[in-house]
Amino acid sequence: MVINIDFGSDEAIYVQLRNQIVLGIAKEEIKNGESLPSVRQLADELGVNMHTVNKAYSMLKSEGYLTMNRQRGAVISIELESVPYDEMYAAIKMIVAEAKCRGMSAEDLTKIVSDFYERL
Amino acid sequence: MVINIDFGSDEAIYVQLRNQIVLGIAKEEIKNGESLPSVRQLADELGVNMHTVNKAYSMLKSEGYLTMNRQRGAVISIELESVPYDEMYAAIKMIVAEAKCRGMSAEDLTKIVSDFYERL
DNA sequence: CATTTGTTATATTTATACTATAACACAACG
DNA sequence: CGTTGTGTTATAGTATAAATATAACAAATG
Numbered sequence: 001m002v003i004n005i006d007f008g009s010d011e012a013i014y015v016q017l018r019n020q021i022v023l024g025i026a027k028e029e030i031k032n033g034e035s036l037p038s039v040r041q042l043a044d045e046l047g048v049n050m051h052t053v054n055k056a057y058s059m060l061k062s063e064g065y066l067t068m069n070r071q072r073g074a075v076i077s078i079e080l081e082s083v084p085y086d087e088m089y090a091a092i093k094m095i096v097a098e099a100k101c102r103g104m105s106a107e108d109l110t111k112i113v114s115d116f117y118e119r120l
Numbered sequence: 121m122v123i124n125i126d127f128g129s130d131e132a133i134y135v136q137l138r139n140q141i142v143l144g145i146a147k148e149e150i151k152n153g154e155s156l157p158s159v160r161q162l163a164d165e166l167g168v169n170m171h172t173v174n175k176a177y178s179m180l181k182s183e184g185y186l187t188m189n190r191q192r193g194a195v196i197s198i199e200l201e202s203v204p205y206d207e208m209y210a211a212i213k214m215i216v217a218e219a220k221c222r223g224m225s226a227e228d229l230t231k232i233v234s235d236f237y238e239r240l
Numbered sequence: 241c242a243t244t245t246g247t248t249a250t251a252t253t254t255a256t257a258c259t260a261t262a263a264c265a266c267a268a269c270g
Numbered sequence: 271c272g273t274t275g276t277g278t279t280a281t282a283g284t285a286t287a288a289a290t291a292t293a294a295c296a297a298a299t300g
Contacts, residue, residue, distance in 0.1 A: 026217035070276040097146035106237040110230035117226040190245040
């Protein structure tokens with residue numbers, strides 16, 4: 001699973017990391033039960049501080065994407081059942097609003113969404 | 121058009137403002153050609169600094185939602201044709217990824233999207 | 241001329257992001 | 271038992287962004 005950080009981006013490094021890992025899970029590039037590199041290892045690879053990676057992992061942990069233990073590192077274990085949909089819905093709401101402002105119909109938008117889903 | 125700021129939110133005030141105005145436009149609570157309160161006036165209403173409101177307005181201006189002039193204040197004039205879709209697509213991509221991780225099908229997700237579109 | 245508008249400028253405070261080091265607790269390995 | 275590699279916690283520092291506070295300027299209105 002390839003991770004690429006854009007240091008010139010306005011998006012925080014730990015957010016970029018978190019997002020790319022979520023994408024990796026969705027694409028099944030990394031599957032349930034498999035491990036991510038340790039915080040120190042990945043930090044070294046990316047040329048980033050340990051705490052930045054740890055922040056991303058902790059975020060993913062609290063979101064129900066993985067668990068962490070001292071031996072096997074960060075292990076993917078999807079348990080999103082108990083994670084609330086609030087933030088996801090808020091994000092969808094904004095996208096829908098912007099799409100409508102752009103003159104897109106509901107069909108236009110759902111077409112784009114399902115296209116993204118296929119290409120995942 | 122009612123605007124409500126959550127000072128306890130982790131979302132920046134100017135982003136909350138920007139989002140609610142975009143929602144207001146999408147809901148047609150405020151229409152093309154109509155004016156928003158002046159930066160000083162809205163800042164006063166919300167108990168917020170003038171520059172915070174100005175930042176939200178400037179953002180909306182650069183995104184093609186409105187224009188500003190010294191007399192009529194911030195006037196809604198939607199011109200999103202030349203505004204790139206990059207950020208919107210990036211946001212959609214992440215939502216699709218998260219939805220798939222949650223076990224939602226493309227149909228599940230598009231159903232939610234079109235529901236949001238209707239309720240707008 | 242006085243008022244209101246957006247605009248620009250400067251400075252300060254606060255919060256967040258990121259880095260740097262260090263130490264601790266736990267389990268595995270030899 | 272000692273070493274190594276984990277996550278975890280702590281502390282401190284720097285840099286950037288958010289928000290506030292004042293002030294002044296330019297343009298148009300009444």
